[in-house]
Each structure stands twice: as structure tokens, then as C-alpha cells.
Amino acid sequence: MTAEIPPTRRHAELRASHTDRDEVVEKLRVAAGDGRLTPEELDDRLEAALTARTFGELAALTADLPAAGTSAGVAPPQAAELLKFDQWGGNAVRTGRWVVPASIEARVVGGNVKLDFTEALISSPMLQIEAEVQGGNLILVVKPGITVEANDLAMLGGNVKYGKGTDTQAGAVLRIELSGRVLGGNVVVRLPQRGFWAWLTRKPRPYSTAAA
Numbered sequence: 001m002t003a004e005i006p007p008t009r010r011h012a013e014l015r016a017s018h019t020d021r022d023e024v025v026e027k028l029r030v031a032a033g034d035g036r037l038t039p040e041e042l043d044d045r046l047e048a049a050l051t052a053r054t055f056g057e058l059a060a061l062t063a064d065l066p067a068a069g070t071s072a073g074v075a076p077p078q079a080a081e082l083l084k085f086d087q088w089g090g091n092a093v094r095t096g097r098w099v100v101p102a103s104i105e106a107r108v109v110g111g112n113v114k115l116d117f118t119e120a121l122i123s124s125p126m127l128q129i130e131a132e133v134q135g136g137n138l139i140l141v142v143k144p145g146i147t148v149e150a151n152d153l154a155m156l157g158g159n160v161k162y163g164k165g166t167d168t169q170a171g172a173v174l175r176i177e178l179s180g181r182v183l184g185g186n187v188v189v190r191l192p193q194r195g196f197w198a199w200l201t202r203k204p205r206p207y208s209t210a211a212a
Contacts, residue, residue, distance in 0.1 A: 014055050019144050024049045024058045026143075030119070031065045087111040087136065095141075097121055100174070103128040108136035108185065116141040117174065118192050127176045133158060133185035140189045142166055145173040148189045158182030163190030 025046060032042040045061045052058045080101040085092050088109045095116035102124060106113050108131070118141060131138055131153065140148055147167075150160045160182070166189050178187065 016052055016055055016058055020055065020058060021049055021052060022144065024052075024061055027062050027065065031062075036065060085113045087113050095119070099123065100127060103130070105129075106131045106133075106138055108133045108138055110135045112137045112139065114139040114141065116192075117146055118143045122174050125174060127174060129176060129178050129180075131178060131180040131182070131187065133181075133187060134183045136185045138185070138187045140176065140187070141192055142176075142189060143191065146176065147174075148176045148178065150178040150187065152177065152179035153187065154181040156181060157184045158186060160187045161189065163188070165191050 028037065028042060028045050028049060031037050032039070037045070049058060049061055052061070080099070081103065083101040083104045085104070085106040085108070087107065089111045091112045091114065093114045093116070095114070097119050099121045100117065100123065104115070104127065106129060113136075115138075142148065144165070148162075153160065160178075
């Protein structure tokens with residue numbers, strides 16, 4: 001009789017997807033930016049991540065790194081209950097390693113509010129955004145694992161635009177629920193854009209969602 005394989009080992013032997021590799025690559029880049037990995041270590045681990053075949057091989061590359069947003073002996077930043085934007089023309093941006101609150105109220109009149117979640121510190125699996133967009137733009141930059149639902153958003157002459165690749169459900173980390181109304185403006189959900197040099201050198205887009 002063949003011995004049963006323990007669940008942890010069974011999971012480690014499962015095949016990894018492109019999205020799984022991309023998530024590990026991002027963790028490694030953040031760790032290097034925090035000074036936890038040397039440039040040489042980063043290069044070695046990135047090469048290993050891009051060629052890894054199983055979850056076990058990927059897990060070994062981040063086993064000695066703390067979870068995102070934490071430091072040894074230091075509690076992670078606490079998220080605010082509410083973040084408000086009242087934008088009349090001009091631009092408001094949240095990008096980099098900002099702490100995602102429990103809820104956001106965004107009033108955008110003829111301007112732009114851009115929320116980039118690709119490096120944000122996520123403390124809760126749910127985010128409520130109450131939006132009022134009038135002739136402006138609310139832009140949500142996401143990555144695989146972050147989903148955006150706009151079923152409760154009233155549209156009065158405006159648009160909700162989902163970019164290619166934003167419908168992935170892989171490794172759900174954050175669910176964003178939009179409510180409120182759009183009056184002649186736009187809500188845009190997209191993945192990070194490539195810079196000019198990346199485009200020129202045909203570097204793959206960040207967070208590729210191609211099937212394994």
C-alpha cells in the first residue's frame with residue numbers, strides 16, 4: 001500500500017502558473033528595495049523564480065523574508081478607517097507603499113484621482129470606495145489578485161473602463177467595491193503601464209496574466 005503524501009508536500013509539488021511566478025518576483029523586488037537582498041541575491045532569485053516549476057520551488061525563494069509591510073519586531077502600519085478626496089480640477093495621486101484604508105470617499109469634479117495599488121500595503125481583504133465623478137477621472141491601477149466591482153455605481157452619461165488583464169481572480173488579495181455615481185466622467189481600472197524604455201526594449205508588461 002502506497003503511503004499518503006502529506007497535504008503540505010502535495011501542495012508544494014503542484015505546478016506554478018505565470019501569475020504565481022510574477023507575485024514572487026514582485027516580493028523579491030520589494031525585499032531588495034527594503035535592503036533585505038543584495039543585488040547579486042536578487043538576480044539569482046529572480047532567475048530561479050522565472051524558471052520555477054512548482055509552488056515548493058517558489059516558496060523556498062521567499063522563506064527567509066517577512067510578509068509584505070512588516071519588519072522584525074515592528075508592527076505593520078495601521079490603516080485609517082476613511083480616506084477622503086475632494087478634487088476640483090488638478091490631480092491627486094496615491095502611489096508607492098501607501099496604506100490602504102477601510103474605505104475611501106472620492107469626489108472628482110473636472111480633475112483626476114489616481115489610486116495605484118500595485119505596491120500598496122493592504123491590511124484588509126475588502127475596500128469600499130464611494131465615488132462621485134463629474135467630468136473627471138477616477139483611475140484605479142491594480143495587479144492580479146485585486147478585483148474591482150462596480151455593480152452599485154450609478155452611470156449617468158459616464159463610463160467604467162476595464163483594461164486588459166484586470167479581470168483575473170488569481171490569488172485574491174483585495175476586493176474593491178465601487179458605489180456612488182458617475183456624471184459624464186470616467187472610472188478607469190487598469191494594470192500598470194510600461195515606461196518608454198520598457199516599451200522600446202519590448203520588455204513584458206508588469207503582472208503578465210498569460211495562462212500557464
